[in-house]
Amino acid sequence: MSKIVGFVNQKGGVGKSFTSKVVANALSARPRNKRILLIDCDEQATSVAMRKRDIEVLRSEEKPIEFSYPIATCLPADLPAVLAGKKPLQIITEAGPISCEFDDNKYDYTFVDMPGRGQSNDIFALLASLDYAVIVIKGNDSETLSTLDFLKIIDRSQKLRTSHGIELLNLALMYNEFENTTIYQNTVRFWEKMKSKHGILKEILYLSSKETYKKYDNTYSNMLHELRSNKSLEGLHKEFSSFVVKLTNFLEA
Numbered sequence: 001m002s003k004i005v006g007f008v009n010q011k012g013g014v015g016k017s018f019t020s021k022v023v024a025n026a027l028s029a030r031p032r033n034k035r036i037l038l039i040d041c042d043e044q045a046t047s048v049a050m051r052k053r054d055i056e057v058l059r060s061e062e063k064p065i066e067f068s069y070p071i072a073t074c075l076p077a078d079l080p081a082v083l084a085g086k087k088p089l090q091i092i093t094e095a096g097p098i099s100c101e102f103d104d105n106k107y108d109y110t111f112v113d114m115p116g117r118g119q120s121n122d123i124f125a126l127l128a129s130l131d132y133a134v135i136v137i138k139g140n141d142s143e144t145l146s147t148l149d150f151l152k153i154i155d156r157s158q159k160l161r162t163s164h165g166i167e168l169l170n171l172a173l174m175y176n177e178f179e180n181t182t183i184y185q186n187t188v189r190f191w192e193k194m195k196s197k198h199g200i201l202k203e204i205l206y207l208s209s210k211e212t213y214k215k216y217d218n219t220y221s222n223m224l225h226e227l228r229s230n231k232s233l234e235g236l237h238k239e240f241s242s243f244v245v246k247l248t249n250f251l252e253a
């Protein structure tokens with residue numbers, strides 16, 4: 001059975017798409033070789049655009065058009081029906097999008113890239129479909145406040161699960177673009193307290209913002225090239241590797 005993992009937050013530009021792609025790239029590569037499907041639930045479709053660009057680059061270089069994981073699209077409101085096999089999703093291929101039924105046994109992980117805005121009913125449907133959620137935030141105060149609002153939606157979703165006897169959503173909080181300044185330290189303390197007090201968060205992760213990480217935010221132009229020269233994750237930046245290890249441990253627990 002595929003674990004359904006959402007990279008979520010209703011706040012835009014915090015790095016949901018970036019994180020879903022870098023983690024999909026890392027987990028699908030050696031040595032982990034996980035079978036991953038990435039579903040882009042954002043109408044902006046940044047992950048899809050990137051995949052299309054990769055296809056064009058590969059084609060222009062007359063290289064084989066193959067990727068370590070497929071990217072598909074679906075609207076947030078359709079996610080429950082898609083995952084239940086009642087509606088097709090659109091897989092992005094060289095020949096254009098192909099309609100195809102979700103196959104639960106085909107993937108170890110199904111990653112869901114959540115839109116940075118949306119109707120709360122749609123967001124609720126999306127959250128209800130997940131087994132794991134990684135809440136991606138940036139480290140300053142205003143982000144913490146808007147994430148608190150989002151946590152309230154998650155809390156409602158958890159209560160609904162409890163009332164229906166469904167297992168709770170496993171939550172991790174990811175500080176993207178974390179920097180070691182006073183304001184960041186204060187928000188970290190706040191979240192650490194949240195973690196121990198409410199026990200709703202299982203893991204808190206940190207990743208700093210580095211130009212070099214952008215190379216993992218792509219499938220062909222940078223990532224495959226990089227992986228071919230490094231052959232394994234060992235060549236990745238130390239911080240990035242330990243971030244991936246932590247996140248993987250959270251997903252495997």
Ligand SMILES: Nc1ncnc2c1ncn2[C@@H]1O[C@H](COP(=O)(O)OP(=O)(O)OP(=O)(O)O)[C@@H](O)[C@H]1O
Nearest residue numbers: 011012013014015016017018116177208209210213
């Ligand atoms: N840790 C990081 N290091 C370097 N660049 C990053 C990092 N995190 C995000 N970025 C870059 O920041 C920009 C915004 O990230 P991204 O598009 O993933 O945000 P998002 O939350 O998906 O936004 P939206 O809500 O609009 O979908 C992208 O150009 C991405 O490559």
Ligand SMILES: [Mg+2]
Nearest residue numbers: 016017042046
């Ligand atoms: Mg996005």
